[in-house]
Amino acid sequence: MARHCSIILCAAVAALVALGLIMLASTSTWVRGAEAPYHFLTRQALMVVVGIVAAIFAAWVPAEKFRKLAPWMLAVACVLLILCYVPGIGVEIYGSKRWIKMPVISQFQPSELSKIVVVICLSAWFARWQTEVHTFWRGFILPGMIAGLPIILIAGETDVGSALSLSVAVGAILFCVGTRLRYTVPTALLLASAAVWYILNDPVRSLRIEAWLDLENPVHQLDRGMQQWRALLALGNGGPWGVGLGNGVEKFGTLTFAHIDFIFPVVGEELGLPFTLGVVFCYVLIAVAGCGIALQAANMFNRCVALGLTCVIVIPAIQNIAVTTALLPNDGLPLPFVSFGGTSLVFSLAAVGILVGIHRRSHVRVSQEFPLTRETRLAVRL
Numbered sequence: 001m002a003r004h005c006s007i008i009l010c011a012a013v014a015a016l017v018a019l020g021l022i023m024l025a026s027t028s029t030w031v032r033g034a035e036a037p038y039h040f041l042t043r044q045a046l047m048v049v050v051g052i053v054a055a056i057f058a059a060w061v062p063a064e065k066f067r068k069l070a071p072w073m074l075a076v077a078c079v080l081l082i083l084c085y086v087p088g089i090g091v092e093i094y095g096s097k098r099w100i101k102m103p104v105i106s107q108f109q110p111s112e113l114s115k116i117v118v119v120i121c122l123s124a125w126f127a128r129w130q131t132e133v134h135t136f137w138r139g140f141i142l143p144g145m146i147a148g149l150p151i152i153l154i155a156g157e158t159d160v161g162s163a164l165s166l167s168v169a170v171g172a173i174l175f176c177v178g179t180r181l182r183y184t185v186p187t188a189l190l191l192a193s194a195a196v197w198y199i200l201n202d203p204v205r206s207l208r209i210e211a212w213l214d215l216e217n218p219v220h221q222l223d224r225g226m227q228q229w230r231a232l233l234a235l236g237n238g239g240p241w242g243v244g245l246g247n248g249v250e251k252f253g254t255l256t257f258a259h260i261d262f263i264f265p266v267v268g269e270e271l272g273l274p275f276t277l278g279v280v281f282c283y284v285l286i287a288v289a290g291c292g293i294a295l296q297a298a299n300m301f302n303r304c305v306a307l308g309l310t311c312v313i314v315i316p317a318i319q320n321i322a323v324t325t326a327l328l329p330n331d332g333l334p335l336p337f338v339s340f341g342g343t344s345l346v347f348s349l350a351a352v353g354i355l356v357g358i359h360r361r362s363h364v365r366v367s368q369e370f371p372l373t374r375e376t377r378l379a380v381r382l
Helices: 004-028 041-062 063-068 070-082 110-128 139-156 159-179 182-202 203-213 226-238 261-272 273-295 300-324 342-369
Strands: 090-093 096-102 106-108
Touching: 004 041, 004 273, 004 342, 041 090, 041 342, 063 070, 063 110, 063 300, 070 110, 070 139, 096 110, 110 139, 110 159, 110 273, 110 300, 110 342, 139 159, 139 182, 139 273, 159 182, 159 300, 182 203, 226 261, 226 300, 261 300, 273 300, 273 342, 300 342
Parallel strands: none
Antiparallel strands: 090 096, 096 106
16 A cells, blocks of 8 residues: 555545535535626636646655755745735735735635645754754754744634644644654643633634534524534435435525535535545545655655645644534634635645655655565676
C-alpha cells in the first residue's frame, strides 16, 4: 500500500470533488439571490480546473523550492491577512472579515493560503534546526511565534474555526518532531482557558454554544440553533437510503448555506447512509495516504510538510462533519473538496499536489538508492 499512497490520495480527492459538483447541482439552484440557476456550479467547476492546474504545478515544483521561499511566503501571507482589516479592501460577510477584494477572482480568502504557508515555514524551521527541537528557544518559542502570528490574525477575523484547525495541525507537527511535552501541554491548556474566556465574553459565540447544548428548545430552533437542527432533520429525513438526488426538502431555504457549510446533511438526506459513510471513508483514506507519504519522505522537511498538509485537509473535514451532526457548536467551516468555495478548493488541491510531489520524489529516491539489490555478482578471487 505504501507505494500506492498517491493513487489512493488522488482517487479519494477525485471522488469528493465529483460528489461536490453533483451536490452543488442539486443545492445551489435554490440559493436566494443567485445570478443564475447554476451560477455556483459553473464557478466551482472553473475552480476545479484552476485547482487541478495548481496541483500539477505544486507536484512539479521540488519541495526544496518552497523551503527556500518560506520566509517570503510567510511575509506575503501575513500581509494578505492584514489586508482583511483594511477598510475598502477587506470584505465583511455575516460579521466575519475573512475575504479581500481581488481584481479578477472577486474575493480571496487569505487564511486558506496561510494554512499551507505556516506548514511549509514550520517544516523549513525544524529542518534547519533538527538538533535543537528539544530546546525551549528554537524548539518551541521561535516556531510558536512563526505559527502564532498568522493564527492570531486569522482568529481576529472571527474565523475561529480555521484558527483552531491550524492550531491542531501545528500541534501535530510539534509533537511529531519531538518538541518537549512540558512546553506544549501547559501552553495548550493556557490557550484553551483563553478560548473559554473569549467565548464566555463574546455574546455571539456564547449564545451559539447555548443553542447547541439545547437544540430541542423551540426558541433555539428558530434562531441560532436553526442550522444544526435542520441539518439533523435532513439526516433523519434521508434515512438509510436517502430520498433521491434532487428530492431533498431542507435545501429549499430552511437549511441555510446548504451549498457551503451544511452540504453534508444534504448528502445524507438525498443519497443516504452509504454516501455519508463514503465521504467519511474518503477522508480516512486521505489521512492514511498522507501519513504514508510522510513516513516515506526522504528528509525532515518533506516529512513535516506531508504531515502538516494532511492535517490541514483532514481536521477541517472532521470539524465540519462534527458541526453538521451537532457534535460540535457551529463554527462556519466548509467541507474540503465538497462545499462551495473557490479559495478553499484551489489551495486544498494544491496541497494534494505537494503531497503527490513529495511521494513521487521519495519513491524515486528509494528505488535508486539500492539499484542492485536483487542482482548476484560473481567474481574470481585471486
